[in-house]
Amino acid sequence: xxxxxxxxxxxxxxxxxxxxxxxxxxxxxxxxxxxxxxxxxxxxxxxxxxxxxxxxxxxxxxxxxxxxxxxxxxxxxxxxxxxxxxxxxxxxxxxxxxxxxxxxxxxxxxxxxxxxxxxxxxxxxxxxxxxxxxxxxxxxxxxxxxxxxxxxxxxxxxxxxxxxxxxxxxxxxxxxxxxxxxxxxxxxxx
Amino acid sequence: xxxxxxxxxxxxxxxxxxxxxxxxxxxxxxxxxxxxxxxxxxxxxxxxxxxxxxxxxxxxxxxxxxxxxxxxxxxxxxxxxxxxxxxxxxxxxxxxxxxxxxxxxxxxxxxxxxxxxxxxxxxxxxxxxxxxxxxxxxxxxxxxxxxxxxxxxxxxxxxxxxxxxxxxxxxxxxxxxxxxxxxxxxxxxx
DNA sequence: TTTTGTTGATTGACGAGTCAATAAAGATCA
DNA sequence: TGATCTTTATTGACTCGTCAATCAACAAAA
Numbered sequence: 001x002x003x004x005x006x007x008x009x010x011x012x013x014x015x016x017x018x019x020x021x022x023x024x025x026x027x028x029x030x031x032x033x034x035x036x037x038x039x040x041x042x043x044x045x046x047x048x049x050x051x052x053x054x055x056x057x058x059x060x061x062x063x064x065x066x067x068x069x070x071x072x073x074x075x076x077x078x079x080x081x082x083x084x085x086x087x088x089x090x091x092x093x094x095x096x097x098x099x100x101x102x103x104x105x106x107x108x109x110x111x112x113x114x115x116x117x118x119x120x121x122x123x124x125x126x127x128x129x130x131x132x133x134x135x136x137x138x139x140x141x142x143x144x145x146x147x148x149x150x151x152x153x154x155x156x157x158x159x160x161x162x163x164x165x166x167x168x169x170x171x172x173x174x175x176x177x178x179x180x181x182x183x184x185x186x187x188x189x190x
Numbered sequence: 191x192x193x194x195x196x197x198x199x200x201x202x203x204x205x206x207x208x209x210x211x212x213x214x215x216x217x218x219x220x221x222x223x224x225x226x227x228x229x230x231x232x233x234x235x236x237x238x239x240x241x242x243x244x245x246x247x248x249x250x251x252x253x254x255x256x257x258x259x260x261x262x263x264x265x266x267x268x269x270x271x272x273x274x275x276x277x278x279x280x281x282x283x284x285x286x287x288x289x290x291x292x293x294x295x296x297x298x299x300x301x302x303x304x305x306x307x308x309x310x311x312x313x314x315x316x317x318x319x320x321x322x323x324x325x326x327x328x329x330x331x332x333x334x335x336x337x338x339x340x341x342x343x344x345x346x347x348x349x350x351x352x353x354x355x356x357x358x359x360x361x362x363x364x365x366x367x368x369x370x371x372x373x374x375x376x377x378x379x380x
Numbered sequence: 381t382t383t384t385g386t387t388g389a390t391t392g393a394c395g396a397g398t399c400a401a402t403a404a405a406g407a408t409c410a
Numbered sequence: 411t412g413a414t415c416t417t418t419a420t421t422g423a424c425t426c427g428t429c430a431a432t433c434a435a436c437a438a439a440a
Contacts (some may be wrong), residue, residue: 004439006385026305029219031429047431105392108305112298112359116216124357153347153370160350167304167314180343187377194405196419221395232421237397 011059013039013175015150018060025036028109042153056122058119061110064103065127072134085138086154089131090181094165094174108186131155142189150188157184200239201238201249203229208250213292218247249308251300254293255317261285262324275328276344280371283348283357284364292327294356321345332379338377347374 017039019029023115032053050056075088077166097103113120132151139147161180165172205246223245226236240246265278287293300358303310322374329337329344351370355362 004384010385027218027302032431033429042432044387044389044432045385048386053430055282073352105305109300111353111357112217112302114299115295121357121359125359126379128354149370149373153374156350156354156370157343157347157374158350160346160348161299162319163349163353164346165302167311169315180339180346183339184343184347184377186372194418202421223395233396234421235400235419241397285419326388336382 007049010039010041010045012051013041014046014056015063017059018056019064019102019106022060022109023105024056026108027112028107031156032056054119056118057109057113058123060122061106064106065123067097067164068092068127069130071097072130076134080085082138082141086135086185087182089134089138090158092130093162094177095173096174098162098174099166099174107162108166125144128155129159129165147190154181154184157181197239198270200229200231200235203231204236204240204246205250205253208246209254209292209296212247212250213290213295213298216295216298218303222246229325244307244309247299248307248313249295251310251313254296255313257287258282258317259299259320261287262320272328272331276325276375277372279324279328280348280368283321283352284367285363288352289356289362289364296350318345321348324355336378340375346372349372 014035017032017035021035022028023036031043032168033043033056035056036043039046046056050059053127072089072092075092076085079085079088080126098107110120112126115121132155135151135154136147139150143150161177165177195268204225207225208220211225211228212218221233222232222236225246226233229236231291235248240249245251262282264280266275266373269275269278288297300310300314305311322345325341331339333340348371351367355364355367
């Protein structure tokens with residue numbers, strides 16, 4: 001059976017399956033067997049390709065951050081002017097993809113992991129740096145020297161609004177979150 | 191041996207031990223045996239008093255929220271004027287107690303739990319309502335009809351700043367977080 | 381024959397929750 | 411007072427289940 005070049009295919013399937021299973025249970029209490037089964041292979045093969053459970057989780061989170069990065073770049077490409085750039089970041093941050101059960105589960109558990117797993121913490125700071133840099137590009141022309149402080153506040157506000165939308169009862173309201181973030185900006189720029 | 195009236199003592203010891211163990215490991219992957227051992231009793235007794243692991247976690251989180259509530263009330267009692275009330279809420283939200291490893295671990299895992307465990311979600315909304323109500327008391331006299339929207343934003347900002355301070359490298363900087371929150375207010379009120 | 385893919389079976393361990401049994405403090409009643 | 415019953419405290423042992431990781435072995439492509 002050995003069709004060569006299986007590795008990337010298998011790894012991709014496992015990453016996808018990991019994200020689904022973590023989203024389904026809402027926790028990292030997912031067995032390698034469950035993941036492997038959903039990905040259509042044996043648990044032994046999952047170990048063969050990833051070496052362990054933690055590495056599977058990190059690969060899954062890396063994948064989610066990659067998608068988020070792509071979405072952000074896509075929105076930025078269409079943006080016009082500093083205001084447009086900021087709006088693009090907000091749109092990407094509160095996109096439908098980020099409110100899918102699987103993405104939510106990944107993020108919340110990722111934060112838990114970042115407490116103790118160096119690899120997770122590194123990944124998190126990559127995300128935060130990228131977010132800040134994207135915000136700064138829009139803020140610098142509008143706020144000058146205050147851009148730095150505004151980016152810190154806006155970044156935290158985005159995370160906080162996401163947390164609340166995601167854990168509240170009823171469906172999340174991306175538009176409301178974006179409106180609150182824009183109000184923050186308006187107050188600081190107007 | 192049966193000294194009567196052990197129940198509250200045992201429960202308190204278990205709650206304390208649960209918080210310590212969750213903080214130590216950073217996750218809910220803690221065995222009842224570990225917790226019971228740290229609390230100086232058998233695992234069977236822990237089950238006897240709490241019925242199960244999840245109820246122990248919820249009791250632990252309830253305890254943390256109680257402490258936080260007490261700290262907030264204490265700060266509010268000394269506060270003068272609307273500005274003082276808001277400052278009191280900020281001070282309590284970024285107090286040293288909330289940055290202890292155990293408290294951080296409890297909060298992050300609590301958010302994970304709130305995805306799927308109804309009891310945890312209820313507890314979370316109690317916290318959010320209380321925070322909002324405390325903020326509103328200070329904001330209404332200062333912002334009138336805009337108080338509602340400001341409280342939403344400020345509440346989310348507090349959570350987001352906490353998340354960042356707690357997961358960044360190096361020691362958390364409560365003063366910086368408070369300063370950012372105050373800047374948000376100043377921009378919206380000035 | 382070396383490399384890559386693949387899995388069933390196994391190892392070695394751990395863990396939540398239950399249960400039966402022991403022990404003692406208070407309550408009841410004669 | 412003493413006998414007995416009930417309630418509370420406490421644990422060791424056990425059940426039943428799980429799971430991560432390893433390994434030997436088979437298959438096929440280069």
